[in-house]
Amino acid sequence: MLTPVLEAEGLTLGTRLRDVSFGLGAGRMVAVVGPNGAGKSTLLQVLAGLLHGHGRIRWQGRDLARIPFLERGRSLSWLGQESHAEFAFPVREVVAQGRHAWGDDGQGVEAALDALDIRHLEARPITELSGGERRRVFLARALATGAPLQLWDEPAANLDVRHALEVLRLARDLAGAGSTLLVSLHDLRTAFRFDEVMVLDQGRMVGFGPPEAILTPGLIGSVFRVKASPAQGLALELP
Numbered sequence: 001m002l003t004p005v006l007e008a009e010g011l012t013l014g015t016r017l018r019d020v021s022f023g024l025g026a027g028r029m030v031a032v033v034g035p036n037g038a039g040k041s042t043l044l045q046v047l048a049g050l051l052h053g054h055g056r057i058r059w060q061g062r063d064l065a066r067i068p069f070l071e072r073g074r075s076l077s078w079l080g081q082e083s084h085a086e087f088a089f090p091v092r093e094v095v096a097q098g099r100h101a102w103g104d105d106g107q108g109v110e111a112a113l114d115a116l117d118i119r120h121l122e123a124r125p126i127t128e129l130s131g132g133e134r135r136r137v138f139l140a141r142a143l144a145t146g147a148p149l150q151l152w153d154e155p156a157a158n159l160d161v162r163h164a165l166e167v168l169r170l171a172r173d174l175a176g177a178g179s180t181l182l183v184s185l186h187d188l189r190t191a192f193r194f195d196e197v198m199v200l201d202q203g204r205m206v207g208f209g210p211p212e213a214i215l216t217p218g219l220i221g222s223v224f225r226v227k228a229s230p231a232q233g234l235a236l237e238l239p
């Protein structure tokens, strides 16, 4: 097995996260699933250094908490669950904020505007966009960081079917270029398109591995309390 680039050991935060340990390889696309309140957002925020619990996090073998602030900003990017915007910055400026840790050099901003299909919105105040448009702006900001570790909390929330598929393709392209992605989501069928899936339930990790091995009808039944059948559902693809 490849040496993990991100290692978590015994992550604990009250009852929200209980003794969660795992290792993620470079270029892996990992889905985090679990019922409401399972701890998905909490885990991503702990990894991003926004919440502080117990346990250890190592990035490329180094204690993440000891990596200097700007270097951490270049290494990891966090996309929060909410797409609320407080201030009326133009879209382009919000995307460019992703370059803060690089001295606001503006690199990658053009590519991010195109990748998230928001170039036509670049001069608009972010406060005057729809929920899905705002989501794409924040995703573009995360992308512009160029960070090799992307932590995305429900990135496709509010996105139409086409843009949701594009985000999935973008994630795959990033992983193909060597980035590691940890992405929380609710759609279990989408989770099958990831390399690995991590299942959280009441703060505990109850499964981690290839989706086919983990998302069995038995596990889905016990964690989500729904009956799952292995039959294929509606399949949607980009043209």
Ligand SMILES: Nc1ncnc2c1ncn2[C@@H]1O[C@H](COP(=O)(O)OP(=O)(O)OP(=O)(O)O)[C@@H](O)[C@H]1O
Pocket (backbone or CB within 6 Å): 016, 034, 035, 036, 037, 038, 039, 040, 041, 042, 043, 081
């Ligand atoms: N600010 C907070 N203070 C205390 N407890 C919180 C806070 N935010 C969330 N929680 C609790 O932590 C637990 C995990 O919440 P979290 O947001 O991580 O779940 P989630 O899996 O992301 O859920 P969802 O699918 O609803 O987004 C829940 O029991 C929740 O009530």
